[in-house]
Amino acid sequence: MHILKKGIVLIPVIAAALIAQANFAMEKPLELKKSCIKDNPLADGDSDPELIGLYSQICDKKNKKNNELMTDLYIQAAQKYQALGYSLKALQAVNQLRKQNISRQELTDVEFLAGIAISQNALNYMRTVELRALTDTAYAPAKKLAETVRFAQPAPDSSELRALEKANKLKASKTYAYAKNSGAAQKIRSAAAVKTSSVKAAKASKPAAGKAPPAVKTFNAPSSSPFDSLNKK
Structure with missing residues (x-):
């Protein structure tokens, strides 16, 4: 009975220890082996899980003989450096592959984008800190x-x-x-304007109903000439 009680007490302790160990394992950052870093000094100081995963595959002895796979892994590492903003490391990774006579479009893209990032950073510093053109x-x-x-x-x-x-x-x-x-509407408006003008002109020329036309004044010539009195003398 006494032993049973001890067992009951130890179970929570053991469980707590296992949970703590699991949490420690989860929180512990992934690290590369020293031998892997020695073969790939560019990976020294990297903490990105994806980069560590790539270098772990690169350092795996099973993959050493697969040249195509190794090239793809190194290119992926260079691309990851560039994506993370590690432009200098990206250029170093590209340079290492160039020395091995490896030429791929992906490397040119990484080289171009990393160069742009470096130039952009220098230009921003120049404009915002040094305040010059x-x-x-x-x-x-x-x-x-x-x-x-x-x-x-x-x-x-x-x-x-x-x-x-x-x-x-x-x-x-x-x-x-x-x-x-718009053209059709303009034609309609023009036709309506002409029609309205014609109607107004006709109304103006037609005398009003019930009214006689204005009398025309006539002037009669004098019955005698002003020179008649002279002729009579």
Whole structure:
């Protein structure tokens, strides 16, 4: 009986210990093995779970012989660095792959985006902290880059292009209908104005009922000439 009571008391203690151990395991950050960091010094200090997961696969001996998989994992790591804003690490990851003669479009994208992020940060610091504009030396390549980006902009999506054409056609049809209706309305107004003017002119020329037309004054010539008295002398 005494032993049973001890067992009942120990059960909650054991359960609490297990729960605490589980919580500690969950809270403990994932870490790479020292040997893995030694082979991949770029991963030193990384705490992102996805990055640690990628490097864990890279350091897995089972994957060492699969060159294609290893390349994909390293590219994913470079992309993750860029997505997290670790632009310098992203460029270092790309550079390491370039040294292995690995050339992929994904690497070019990472390199371009990381370079833009670095330039953008420097420009923001220049404008907000140093309170100055670009120098002539810095502005020239920046302008050239902007022009190159403008010429390299992607073609519009076909669905967006069709939607734009549809909107333009609808706008054109509405404009034509409005212009057509406006023209018809103008003709109707003009015809009504002409008709109204004709009616007013006819009314003005027609004498009012019950009234005689105004008498026309006539002037009779004198019966005798003013020179008659002279002729009589």
